[in-house]
Amino acid sequence: MGRGASTNSIPEIDDDRFLLVIGSNTTEAHPVLALRMKKAVRNGATLVVADPRKIWLTKIAKRHLQLRPGTDVWLLNAIMHVILEEGLQDEEYIRAHTEDFEAVREIVKRYPPEQAERMTGVPAEDIRATAREYAAEKYAAVFYTLGITEHACAVDNVWSLSNLVLMTGHLGYESTGLNALRGQNNVQGLNDAGANPSYLPGYQSLTDPEVVLKFEERWGAKVPQTPGYRLDQMISGLHDGRIKGLYLVGENPAHTEPNAHHVEEGLERVEFMVAQDLFLNETTRDHADVVFPASSFAEKEGTFTNTERRVNRVRKALDSPGSAREDWRIVVDFANALGAGWWYETAEDIWNEFADLSPNWSGIRYDRLEEVGLQWPCTDLDHPGSRFLHAPRPDRAGGRAKFFPVEYQPPIEQPDSEFPFVLSTGRTLYHYNSAGMTMREPGVTDKQVEPFFEISAEDASNLGLEEGDLARLVSRRGELEAEARITERVYPGLVWMALHFAQAKVNWLTHDVGDPLIGTPEYKVSAVRIERA
Amino acid sequence: MVELTVDGRTIQATEGELLVHVLARNGVFVPTLCHDAKLDPYGGCRVCVVEVEGAPRPVPACATRAAQGMAISTNGRAEKLRRTLTEMLLTEHLNANPGGRPNELVGLAEELGAEAPFILPDAKREPYEDRNRLMGYDPDACILCNRCVRYTQEVMQCSALSLEGRGPEARIVPTWDRSWLDTECELCGGCLSVCPTGAIYEKFEEGFPANREVQLDKVKTTCTFCGVGCQIDLNVDRETNRIVKVTSDPSYLPNEGDLCVKGRFAFNFVHHPDRLTEPLVRGEDGELHETSWEHALAVAAKGLEEVRDRHGPQSIGFLASARLTMEENFLIQKLARAVIGTNSVHSCEAT
DSSP, X not given: OOOSSOSSOGXXXXXXXXXXXXXXXXXXXXXXXXXXXXXXXXTTOEEEEEOSSOOGGGGTOSEEEOOOTTOHHHHHHHHHHHHHHTTOSOHHHHHHHEEOHHHHHHHHTTOOHHHHHHHHOOOHHHHHHHHHHHHHOSSEEEEEOHHHHSSTTHHHHHHHHHHHHHHTTOOSSSSOEEEEOOSSTTHHHHHHTTOSTTOBGGGBOSSOXXXXXXXXXXXXXXXXXXXXXXXXXXXXXXXXXXXXXXXXXXXXXXXXXXXXXXXXXXXXXXXXXXXXXXSOOHHHHHHOSEEEEOOOXXXXXXXXXXXXXXXXXXXXXXXXXXXXXXXXXXXXXXXXHTTOOOOOOSHHHHHHHHHHHOGGGTTOOGXXXXXXXXXXXXXXXXXXXXXXXXXSSOSSTTSOEEOOOOOOOOOSSOOOSSSOEEEEEEOOTTOOTTOTTGGGOHHHHTTOOSOXXXXXXXXXXXXXXXXXXXXXXXXXXXXXXXXXXXOTTSXXXXXXXXXXXXXXXXXXXXXXXXXXXTOOOOTTOEEEEEEEO | OXXXXXXXXXXXXXXXXXXXHHHHHTTOOOOOSSOOTTSOOOOOSOTTEEEETTOSSOEEGGGOBOOTTOEEEOSTHHHHHHHHHHHHHHTTOOOSOSSSOOOHHHHHHHHHTOOOSSOOTTOOOOOOOOSOSSEEEOGGGOOOOOHHHHIIIIIIOSOOEEEESSGGGOEEEEGGGOOTXXXXXXXXXXXXXXXXXXXXXXXXXXXXXXXGGGGOEEEEEEOSSXXXXXXXXXXXXXXXXXXXXEEOOTTSTTTTTOOOHHHHHTTGGGGOTTSOOSOEEEXXXXXXXXXXXXXXXXXXXXXXXXXXXXXXXXXXXXXXXXXXXXXHHHHHHHIIIIIIOOOOEEOSOOO
């Protein structure tokens, strides 16, 4: 479509009439946004949830498409198959605003719902009904998050969703669209800021000479032209010697990256590592040469950009403890120790440099963010910000969105006789990633502190496990112990575990073969066996 | 649109709109306690009563909808009734300030000049302790308006709280008499935020005087926990330089005052003793040691410079973070590109 962001706004969810939530456990990962989904359903909207687990939202859903992990492309192509078979597509939208539709038409012919039922486990009738309801409702919105993207076929999955949205013309007006729910508080801002090897700030091209010149003039320095490494390439680079130095900001790759033992071994080879963080963590305690004490969100000025592209102000409420400094000051001080001669005095100075260089943000300035944040694109000081994207036509160059035909690729690791269970991972309401913050909140961890995994009653009984029994989960890469939680949320053959527990890191088990284009790890599908501990 | 009169004045309203909202928009003050614009009309406490011509008895403005030709009177007899109803609530209201939260009933009583004529002999209700560390409930402050229960049912759509018992035994309890930790309760604190009398209150750290509440300094900011970007107020005690609690406001977008358990309660990490307070440099002994900023910056710069000199700029990788601000991430990629000379800047949020 031409933009890396949610198309529509959070308040518009109230007026959705149909919601497809796929690969998003919204009530736990985005609890307050989920309140709007609950409200829409209470007001009569139809909710369809596609997820391998019986997550909370399935309680209020009209239908639960309980697909096997990693079979999203099959499910989505089959939904499109029905739409085209029954002529439910929006021909006018396709003709006026898209290109390459025919390629998708050809491919989805090969994905009939009956065969999809065998591949995904979702009844063909449910696929047909979902296709009909979605195509018929104007105010129909799609929501997805890491259940779609934490796969080796992440990009395929997102393209499939994009194809579905485009062929039904669900784009360019309120209460519709394709909405990626951003997991962390500032994923959107991090990407907007250009902290990515493949583009400059504001998603601007690293290879366009005019753009590069603009940055070089403002920065008084060359923009390197050698392609950079993604995180997964940096980790493999630690092993093969391409990467010798690391600068780490508030990250804990020894916990959060897949195949964590392998990551640990890589980190042991690093020649020099500098980090800035609130706490010591597994990565810095053992491997950092210098650690700068940094600031929490309550101790600095700046902005976070939320999942609806809204730039919101972060304001300083407290001084940092001891001699800890704001992270941006640390970066400035470090750059100046390298002789950079940076002059920034406030966070606003930094924002203004970004906004001056990035056309879609140039209208956003701190004085306009006092009462309520602004949504990009916002191209000049009179621009009110953009509630939804792709209006009146797709924002892609040329004004046409592109269809990408997608074929199903099975997950990298399949269960077998030695490792018969599919392990999927995720987060829970009560914790946050490696839980460096939330495990330090006793009032909250009271609700959930011991490592656990979810298993079906049938599998538990076959293994002789009772509720709360300690079991050992073993993969080709590692093992851990956790309590069995017997639940209807997972079906026989599937187990699920959260990533939050330092003493039982699920990433000891996960594999590290990611998406070939963008490197996203396949946290959602690994093969494990389970033993009584 | 319909036309109706309020105290003799003709005004316009949308048919079916709740009177309490029509009145507020036209600058007419009618107090409410059990009403919440987020929740279905309830009409429980009745302190918002008005008279409608032709109606057999006064009606609650929070549960009566605008219709053509209505003639509404908000003063006179309705005003007296409101004072009487307020006095009735006060006869059972033994504790006005359990956790130091604002109490709308007390505010209303002051405004109307209402005082409890007596205290009902059976006003005292059985308290209970819950083992959760975040919230408490004092039945002596509760007016049984049911806002908390309705919030859990209508907004959260769970069955965390119930109204239990009748008459003098009535109180709010966790469903099935379990602990709040064992029900469907997600500890979002929505009940706390809608309670008009502070009967549901935060459990503060030991020794925190409840009356300090009024001196808290609110700083509006963005929550740090997920991509929704809820707008929150950090309530800071300037004497101790600590966040005491987190609140939000129904006027804030996109969350309209709602929060989750992390946004409302997981702020103590900011004050945790494990926080790093001084720069650390790894010594000859292999351990990290506290040192000065000057020294740490020099060691860090020298270390990475040496790596660059030995192996070239491509040998250094930068990991930015979605935890940090936009401005900080912009600087980190600038540090990588313009100062070190590599495009290798990425993060674990590669989705």
